[in-house]
Amino acid sequence: MNLLITGASRGIGRATALLAATRGWNILVNYASDSLAAEITVQAIEQAGGHAVAVQGDVSQESDVLALFDAMEKHFGPTQGVVVNAGINATSMPLSEMTAERLRRVFDTNVLGAYLCAREAARRLPGSYAASDRDRSPSIVLLSSAAARLGSPNECVDYAGSKGAIDTLCIGLSKELGPKGVRVNAVRPGIIDTEIHASVGDPERLGxxxxxxxxxxxxxxxxxxxxxxxxLSPQASYVTGTNVDVTGGR
Structure with missing residues (x-):
């Protein structure tokens, strides 16, 4: 089984790549700019007995997204799973202080990028399995955020809004692709120990x-x-259009 993960060089994407590799997936590790982190992830997968390849690509660029899926097929064959994880945030501030440049950058990556990746997955995944094999049906998992329902006031309402779009994408795309045998779900993380908190200028936020x-x-x-x-697994074979909160109850 072949799995493409965007933004897989660190954080949740990296953890997903490492875990999926232990469950038998071949992994395409997409990264935006940190080639060293991506290669370290690939090495960790291979040392654990898995197979992986790192491919650079900016998900907000259509040509890069197409190249990612082409690279997957070149290295491993048809794509059977996609984790749309790549996303960015910016320094905490109220909306009244945000520039158009910042808003455009967040939405280009988190919304346009996610939709481009999901669109390409929708084009390629339906033909990647036998219709009678329900236990190995192709699957798309989108990364949303608890911010989508909390709003992140005075911090990042732009990020929250971009993740609200992911919730909507999950619902709509699952209904489009269900008849074709492709499952679409989303995960909404809460406060997770990753580098994103320091990246928004608030390293103490985590604790x-x-x-x-x-x-x-x-x-x-x-x-x-x-x-x-x-x-992604056969254990979730009857789950689609669902958003799973991983928030510690928040």
Whole structure:
């Protein structure tokens, strides 16, 4: 089984790549710019006995998205799973202070990029399996965020809005592709221990908000990866159009 993961060189994408590889998936590790991190991820997969290849690509560029899927087919054959994970955030601030440039950058990557990847998956996945093989039906997993329902006021309402678009994409695309045997689901992480908090200028946010969850702690990238890989698996063969919260109850 062949799995393409966007933004797989670190964080949740990397954790998903490592876990999926242990479950028998061949992995295309997409990255935007950090080639070293991507190669380290590939090495970790191969050291564990899996197969992976790293491919650079900006998901907001249609030509790059097409090249990613072409690279998957070249290295491993037809794509049977796609995790649309690549996304960005920016420095915390209220909407009134955000520039058009910032808004465009967030939406280009998080919305346009996700839709381009999902569109290409919708074109290629339906023909990648035998219709009678329900247990190995192709699957798309989208990465949303708890921010989509919380709104992230005074922090990143642009990011929250971009993830709201992912929730809608999950619902609509699952209904388009269900008759073709392709499942589409989304995962909504909450406060997860990744680099994204430092990237928005608030490295203390992880502990401050994570400790306020009902479970009393932030989550890990590996915990989110478990949900993603389950949705890709035969164990989730009757699950589609669903958004799974991995938020510690927040």
């Amino acid at each position: 401050r908000i994570g400790n306020q969850t009902p479970l009393g702690r932030p989550g890990s990238a590996e915990e989110v990866a478990e949900a993603i890989v389950w949705l």
